[in-house]
Amino acid sequence: MTNMPDPELIQLAHYLQGLDSERVNPASERLDTLSPLEIAKLMNREDRKVSDAVAAALPEIARAIEAAARALGADGRVIYVGAGTSGRLGVLDAAEIPPTFSFPPDRVIGLIAGGEAAMFRAQEGCEDNPAAGAADLAALDPGKEDFVVGLAASGRTPYVLGALERAREAGATTAGISCNAGSPLARQSDIPITLEVGPEILTGSTRLKSGTAQKQVLNMISTGAMVRIGKCYGNRMVDLDATNEKLKARAINLVSDLAPADAEAALKALRATGWNIKAAILALKSGIAPEEAVRRIDAADGHLRRALEALRVEV
Numbered sequence: 001m002t003n004m005p006d007p008e009l010i011q012l013a014h015y016l017q018g019l020d021s022e023r024v025n026p027a028s029e030r031l032d033t034l035s036p037l038e039i040a041k042l043m044n045r046e047d048r049k050v051s052d053a054v055a056a057a058l059p060e061i062a063r064a065i066e067a068a069a070r071a072l073g074a075d076g077r078v079i080y081v082g083a084g085t086s087g088r089l090g091v092l093d094a095a096e097i098p099p100t101f102s103f104p105p106d107r108v109i110g111l112i113a114g115g116e117a118a119m120f121r122a123q124e125g126c127e128d129n130p131a132a133g134a135a136d137l138a139a140l141d142p143g144k145e146d147f148v149v150g151l152a153a154s155g156r157t158p159y160v161l162g163a164l165e166r167a168r169e170a171g172a173t174t175a176g177i178s179c180n181a182g183s184p185l186a187r188q189s190d191i192p193i194t195l196e197v198g199p200e201i202l203t204g205s206t207r208l209k210s211g212t213a214q215k216q217v218l219n220m221i222s223t224g225a226m227v228r229i230g231k232c233y234g235n236r237m238v239d240l241d242a243t244n245e246k247l248k249a250r251a252i253n254l255v256s257d258l259a260p261a262d263a264e265a266a267l268k269a270l271r272a273t274g275w276n277i278k279a280a281i282l283a284l285k286s287g288i289a290p291e292e293a294v295r296r297i298d299a300a301d302g303h304l305r306r307a308l309e310a311l312r313v314e315v
Helices: 006-017 036-056 058-073 084-101 124-128 130-138 158-169 209-228 245-258 263-272 277-286 290-299 304-310
Strands: 078-082 108-112 147-151 173-178 191-194
Touching: 036 058, 036 209, 058 078, 058 147, 058 173, 058 191, 058 209, 078 084, 078 130, 078 158, 078 209, 084 108, 084 147, 084 209, 108 130, 124 158, 130 158, 147 158, 147 209, 158 173, 173 209, 245 263, 245 277, 263 277, 277 290, 277 304, 290 304
Parallel strands: 078 108, 078 147, 147 173, 173 191
Antiparallel strands: none
């Protein structure tokens, strides 16, 4: 934990007073007098503002999707950096990518101030150290092929700013997701994504609307990037990693539906292709051998639609 000199601490207090995410919300000034149903209704009304805030940032989010797809479609990585709730959201999004899209876990990475322990117990002082953020990112040896996304509701978290400065020095493309206009994070990012959700119903508790907005944007960036690099066909997860019985059953249903074929034929094709869903679909739709289907999917850079079109198979 850092020990900021008193004048700087007072200056920071004044700075925070000017942030939307720290303002008192007039709609919830009597929060402690509300019934459970009234609390739920109030939160529901306030959460409706999240979608509008995200909608206002869609052009920047689209740029972030393209930057992420460019990184992941080549040899680069997407690296999320955050502290507290923002950091946990980044780690959560990164953790969901391998099972959903059969993607290597070292290609989408979440860094959180305080390390793994901070996922389960708050390590609040860790966010105050920009050198720690720079060091944690430097340990990943970032380069110009990477896309680094800073997450900070306030837009001024030192750990995140330190990491983004290191990313820019390394030539990486950067984005900053914050919930306050004109933030240092926005100024330091190639792609500033500002989500103006307004003050929280519990003053300063940015795990609420701010966290919800950040989660929505992370969903868009990671899912959009995966779509762009061929990890789906239509709106189906044809690259999921069938690592348990439920996912194997889902894979059978995907192949059955998209080939189309009965469940027995789908299972046979999946086993013949090493549970490669896209190759199983290609083999069944085109009649080519399973091993040739695997080769053609690889040749199409993982895009099932491209592989089907190359064989002039109806898509």
